[in-house]
Amino acid sequence: MTDALRVLPLGGLGEIGKNMTVIEYGGRIVVVDTGLRFPTTDMLGIDLVLPDFAYLRERAEDIEAIVITHGHEDHLGALPWVLRAVSEERQPPVYAGRLTIAMARSKLDEHRLRDASLADLPPGEELQAGPFSIEMVHMTHSIPDSCAVAVTTDLGTVLVTGDYKFDQTPVDGPPADVSRLAELGRSGILLLCGDSTNADRPGFSPSEREVGPQLEEVFTHADGRIIVTSFASNIHRVQQVIDAAAALSRKVSLVGRSMRKNVNIGRSLGHIEIPEGLLVPPHEVEDWPDHKLVVISTGSQGEPLSALRRMAYNDHPAIQLRDGDTVVFSATPIPGNEGAVGETVDRLFQIGCRVITTREAPIHASGHGYQEELKLMLNLVRPRYVMPVHGDHKRMHLHAQLADAVGIDPDRVFLAQNGLPVELDSGGARFGELEHSGMIFVDGVDIGDPADAALRDRRTLSADGIFIVVATVSVQTGESVVPPEVIFRGVPFIELADELLAEIREEVERSLSKSARDGVREIDLLQEELHDHLAAFVYDRLRRRPMVLPVVVEV
């Protein structure tokens, strides 16, 4: 046991997503955020990627609290799995703002985790949890109810910013609480764990409020129907679309499951206001004249099953797009989604839609502060040490350069990595010992290690397919007793497949006879020899390396 304060990032460093930071003191733990990532295309068949929480499972008894900064998946999404992993002994309490708690509850319900302990922690209130004093600080971001978290111990305060921008004119609620940040700064911040997402963008991010008039401007120039797509959780954006529609006497229809769900939650908590009679259900969209309609839809990232994607592929049950429709992308593609978004846009052009993206009009504002806002944060809280978080290596490095630019000694900036803790005490700060960290893959209802050999097999199967050979041999002689069965799957374009199969059957007999002559009778050895023999033969014939799977049955 050490007397130091330890800050251990378990996700979100050197990557975008699955943010999770562990703060330890006196043997006790506060976890800030439990985020997930979406799989990249090379993670075949994987549904979600979680931070590896083995460390938390081992230390489950020491967890005083889990604090969630805001309701986005990359900060909240892994909560069900983390709770399930650490809750054998007791449920650690989960704290967050009201909307975040509502979204967490909805998510835990889907996972049938109904006895979790969730509690609202409003900004400004101080929560004592073991040796920690925890305080949320109101911030602005692209979802309401986003907070920074200040965790104070005897040794000092760690401030985890969460995602933030300094929006001076937010659509709803007050601006970020710079006054409280400054106060915390004056009383001394030991370590700042700061969001690096937009560390590569110069200047200040535009205010969310600037988007509304631009949307209305775009709407004014549309003669036909208008379809706006944005993030379902961007409740203030949805509000602005609704306001622009109402101003132009257009009805609004909400399309996409998550859009309706988020608007419902947002509405019940007072984050969104919809005039009476404005909403039209999706199946009534066709009953209204084109110039009287705005559809707000999911699918701004080109997600395969999203409403907009289905509309673009003429596969949506309620809405058929047509020539004359205007489709407005009030969002930019997250890195990695450019291809899917581009495909969707191109299908819309093919249909004859007008497509408006952020290239055509400033109809999106990022939820993450730009360089000057990151500098403002650094200057407000004047931290003794800095750990750039929530970014790939590029953005972490650029964040470190910003710290340098505002006069923070580069020796006091820690470019950590997932699993690499920073330890702070009265003597200073230093990297600790590397802890286990990594990814956990979710596949259906099961979770596991990305190193699982089955995932390597999937790569082979997807690239080259599989040959399965079933040989039935006599337990007495080792000779084949019925003709071998040869089956292949995922091996396309084989000319003369029957001939090839016949040849492979001959090769099987040949290999078995040789093994029998050599006195090889052990099934595993037989299968190994058969595999090597056939793999070489198949490669020679096809110049491909499908998986070759021999099954030898003794009768």
Place this chain on the structure above:
Amino acid sequence: MTDALRVLPLGGLGEIGKNMTVIEYGGRIVVVDTGLRFPTTDMLGIDLVLPDFAYLRERAEDIEAIVITHGHEDHLGALPWVLRAVSEERQPPVYAGRLTIAMARSKLDEHRLRDASLADLPPGEELQAGPFSIEMVHMTHSIPDSCAVAVTTDLGTVLVTGDYKFDQTPVDGPPADVSRLAELGRSGILLLCGDSTNADRPGFSPSEREVGPQLEEVFTHADGRIIVTSFASNIHRVQQVIDAAAALSRKVSLVGRSMRKNVNIGRSLGHIEIPEGLLVPPHEVEDWPDHKLVVISTGSQGEPLSALRRMAYNDHPAIQLRDGDTVVFSATPIPGNEGAVGETVDRLFQIGCRVITTREAPIHASGHGYQEELKLMLNLVRPRYVMPVHGDHKRMHLHAQLADAVGIDPDRVFLAQNGLPVELDSGGARFGELEHSGMIFVDGVDIGDPADAALRDRRTLSADGIFIVVATVSVQTGESVVPPEVIFRGVPFIELADELLAEIREEVERSLSKSARDGVREIDLLQEELHDHLAAFVYDRLRRRPMVLPVVVEV
């Protein structure tokens, strides 16, 4: 047989890549370009994508000539397969500029197609081929020796622009031959098939010559080694990197197979000049002081096996990158490659390299003209009809808008699609009947139809894996005689796999017994019942749908 002139696009419309246009008159054919595309990530295990050339195979005897506009893969790459498909009777002659012919020959050599008829057709010379008169027009692009092709018949001239920009100050050779284009325009162009690649970019593209001084400026600010990555075929860019290196007394090393190959071809044809003693072989790079070196490398698109990618992953045999190296991306990601480029950049940051991309400095110039250049082309040749080609639907639509902007009647602009010909005669122009078109996939040495069921199987295998069940039944009773074998591959994260396998074996016995009782003895039926039984069982247990493959052997 019709008397009309028919222009049939077989690739490059509604997509980026695999450009191929068929021009027909009097029953005879000229093919302009035989390009390929690279597979998208959902084309599992596929190496290349070709235009479906079934139409050309059927009409092989009618092909007077194949003309290639320039040496890029998306215009030249499918040539070996097209030639093999149409050459049973006789080899159609292939015409192009000198460099393009050299690149075609090198490509055909790799495919052991050594008796193809390749001939140099210099701009300005007129080639008579059946009812066609063919003329190349010198253009500027990101590879030397790029041409437009004018194909003239009794009915008029079709001008296929190929890829082009109007570079007023090219690095090597004359600007595009606007004088000849204007002349052709004055004598009357019937149909313009125009490149749409940059129809979404306003203004004029910067000259290639503007890149050189910018590179030198970047080099001046680098203390350590400099690694520049660009397209290997962009010979003028390579020249400018060499010039900048020479000006700053740095040696140059060429890294990557295609980089060395293209520089060799370019050098032998006089497109590139390298001062004596400037080149250093890759294995001697470590012998030179850091500030005396520039490495020119492949990998600007983040290609998995490229030299730069391998360097970024610390896996290159000759060059280890380190803190202090400057890596210069003198290229922008082609749509779809953003992710791979981003990953490479991030690894470079992790190593501690300085990374300069086009965001940091204007060190790249596109090879495709922007909107004003597309308008200039339209105004120069004043075509009677226009067919936007070489672009996705978005770019084709935007190209049509540009034609509208310069006063071409929208009725004379044909937004065609692959397989949809435009027919022109003295009475006007109209769409003809849709012809067969599509994609051909290359997998190893074999080619085939994307609809091959094996490719659907690959998707199942990659997403969910496979269960293989081998049951050995008595030919007399139909009952299982040895315990069934159950094997799975590509199914990860199974807890208690042994238990699951035991249960599946029981299910197999149960299913076989039931079939035996029901009198089902036909192997196909047995396998079908086994499949349905087990697929339901596996889904119930795993909530996934792996392929289930039962093999029943009778002994």
